[in-house]
Amino acid sequence: MTLMAAARAHDRTGPLRLEKVTVPEPGPHDVLVRVASAGLAPSLTKLLARGSFKHLPTVPGHEIAGTVAEAGAEVDPALVGTRVRVHAILACRTCRYCRSDREQMCPSAAMIGHGAHGTGPMPLYERYHDGGLAEYVRVPSWLVDLLPDGVSLDVGAKVHDLANAARALKCAALPPGGTLVITAATGTMGTATVKLAPFFGAARLVLVGRSAQRLEPVRAISPLPAETVALDELGRDWEAEHALTARLRTLIPDGADAVIDFLPRGGGTAQATAALATGGTLVHMGGNRTPFPYSARDLQHHCWRVVGTRACTRTDTATVLDLLGSGALRADDLITHRYPLAEVNEALAAMDRREEPMWMAVVNP
Template sequence: MTAMLAARAHKGSDALHLHTIAVPDPGPQDVLVKVASAGLAPGMMTLLAQGAFRHLPTTLGHEAAGTVAAVGSEAAGVGVGTRVRVHPNLNCRACEYCRSDRDMMCPQQAMIGHAAFGDVPMPLYDRYHDGGLAEYIRVPHWLVDTLPDSVSFDVGAKIHDLANAIRALKRADLPLGATLVVTAATGTMGTATIKLARHFGVSRLILVGRSAERLDAVRPLSGDVHTDVVALDELPPNWAEEGGLTRALRALVPQGADAVLDFVPEGPATSQALAALATGGSLVHMGANRSPLPFPMSAVMVNCWRIVGTRACTRTDVREVITLLARGALGAEELITHRYPLAGANEAVAALQNRTEPIWMAVVNP
């Protein structure tokens, strides 16, 4: 096959464009993967609008899984026909961060099919910026992970998000038997966190979201972990100005929560959840919320709160997810609520952005 269908981004456009383009030729260190499933994330369109993509046009999609179709002469550890998922994080592999399980902090950190985050030369991103919303994707051989036969391609494509949740849970430094608040709990990262919480010794979850109906739908994902919900649409109308979320959380946990995993992209829910922490508690943020915190740092000092930012997973996190999936300790198939054909990529992105229907995880099947 010499040509393929791909969903491309163009300079000056906020939509995806379907094109027939050449199948990429793998170089000596490359692997060509026939894509069976590609994950979707609304953030890629936000970054596109912000100008974070260095190379346009480009094929979008940082999450992909499929079957190896060709292997370069110097590629090791994988053969044609192997089931794999693609690790999207590009980094130098040599700096202090890369050598200490913090590769998302590498100055050259970028993501296949996504964005570049620094202003230094990025030779890997220059070559591998095209992503997985296509029939084939070319990647360096060290960025594929073998997918167990028991793990579907759809779940394989979303391992990145599950690993992001593991990274956030690790950064919370939870005590055994922790009470954990999860904001934006009905989205991709929220549902991934709910599924993984019991593996980190969480004994109580408090899920925060906009809709009571949608929160009730995700509650069963917590299994046998005691779970409460706080729906923003059931708080007083002035909750955002008057601290209504903090009061609702404190009513459930008067002594305060041990940690908050915050995936809120905007608004006051972040700061109000922070104010519901116990002394010494941690807030881990992975929502890119631009709203400033409306209280002095002295409050952070007096309460000994930890505010931690984290933006992605590492290969260690990924391997832990794959191990849980392979052993049957984690089931994630139910998290895939929406599947679209490649020709429906724009429809899929629109659904993720407008949130008119509940979407936990969405994939495209070329």
């Protein structure tokens, strides 16, 4: 029996426990991946506390890159030794969602090393719920993507977040030369969207974040002309006074072509929407529970589109991998924090505190 190190969640609120567990054996259609990099997401502890992880104890970590160590009997043996990233979304592959590039909406949808979000039976999640915060992970062979030469394993682990941003940008349907507002621009998804925006029609960005100090480094990595709006400079009562809308309207008198919104709470989502041009699009990916103040008539009158989206598809990850492989997209500078597996709880606590800027964080087992 071969053992490996793994960080496991045993309950909803306790810290992850670093343990020695048995290395999983691949079935006939599986591959065993030696994990080189596992991405960390702020949602991990929130979803764990919410009960979205349906199997405990479990190994979290849905963003995975490494080397194929072993292939099942029905898998091409040439995969052994290749560098891969793992597509985390488990879906049935036969329903109307899976057959139309919307597998994250499948009734069986769940994620390796993450939560179960579907409404139906989840047989794949039963087998593959353990994720990448370990030395090895067993995954279905059809969910591995070869990493292009020159793409680091750390960036490979974060392809999922980059593809989430690509999905949001596709939903925005920007006209060529469009102006795009990105809220919560200093976080993981905000910085990913900044990097990808030029490939989806944007010509100008307006970045919204908590502070000018945190926004300036994001503006500096933008491939496009970018202006910033710091919420803490709008005044204590900025929400009540609609100061964000006023500031955006000053910067973009004709209105923004799209807003990609990652704000998790508060009135900023609605205020950014009010800065849209006629015919503009709001794409929300932040999970904001604050009531949306606009009526159906408002949407009709302004010809606004409001799109909610979550997660990415294989088409989105293929788009990102093509951009990375061609060299058109470079994302290594988005990896701001690296941790050993033994420090995973310190890493998660730092993400929750947000006392310092953290764009993308990975664990290297």
